[in-house]
Amino acid sequence: MRWLRRPRADSGVTLIEVLVSMGLFALIGSLLLGMALSTDSVTASTRTRAGITEETRTAMERLTRELRQSAGIEAVTLPGPSSSMALTFWTDFDGDGVRDTAATDPEVLTYCWSPATLQLTLGSTTDCDTARPVLAATVASVELELDSSEWAYDANGDGTTTWLELDQKGAPVGNQNNQPDGTELLHIDLVGVTIAVRDGSGEQTYHTQIDLRNRS
Numbered sequence: 538m539r540w541l542r543r544p545r546a547d548s549g550v551t552l553i554e555v556l557v558s559m560g561l562f563a564l565i566g567s568l569l570l571g572m573a574l575s576t577d578s579v580t581a582s583t584r585t586r587a588g589i590t591e592e593t594r595t596a597m598e599r600l601t602r603e604l605r606q607s608a609g610i611e612a613v614t615l616p617g618p619s620s621s622m623a624l625t626f627w628t629d630f631d632g633d634g635v636r637d638t639a640a641t642d643p644e645v646l647t648y649c650w651s652p653a654t655l656q657l658t659l660g661s662t663t664d665c666d667t668a669r670p671v672l673a674a675t676v677a678s679v680e681l682e683l684d685s686s687e688w689a690y691d692a693n694g695d696g697t698t699t700w701l702e703l704d705q706k707g708a709p710v711g712n713q714n715n716q717p718d719g720t721e722l723l724h725i726d727l728v729g730v731t732i733a734v735r736d737g738s739g740e741q742t743y744h745t746q747i748d749l750r751n752r753s
């Protein structure tokens with residue numbers, strides 16, 4: 538009579554099996570942690586970008602509203618790689634025909650941008666050093682387009698009359714000094730503003746086109 542040997546009962550796991558299990562758990566844990574950190578980083582970046590977009594949109598809407606209601610541009614300094622931008626205009630908010638320059642509720646406004654500070658600021662005087670930031674975000678660049686709807690002065694016939702064409706026209710339209718000032722500013726009624734705002738490692742560009750409806 539043959540006796541069948543009963544299989545030995547499993548008394549536990551080997552050290553190798555324990556080490557393999559620990560390695561697998563560590564690998565899976567690392568992958569899950571990496572995914573969680575990546576998701577958190579993307580969420581924070583998206584939240585920051587959304588905040589910058591909303592802040593910039595609000596600032597651009599304010600600039601558009603104030604400039605559209607203004608009587609026209611009084612002074613402007615075009616921005617450059619190493620030069621600041623300044624845009625001064627008067628908006629008669631209370632309709633009394635008087636220029637109110639009180640610091641508490643000014644009507645003569647100056648928007649400034651400096652390549653040194655990379656800030657867009659707003660002040661009640663032409664002194665940009667005393668102006669306050671209107672954006673917390675870093676403004677990498679600002680571009681201004683100063684055009685006129687008086688197509689009779691469109692020298693190159695491209696359908697757009699720029700401040701430079703007005704300036705080069707000479708008296709009584711321009712003064713031929715290659716600066717947007719004096720008499721040519723009286724003819725400017727279309728203003729384009731483009732700003733590039735940094736959000737982390739990238740930039741977002743915003744543009745607005747403003748029709749100076751109340752230009753005197």
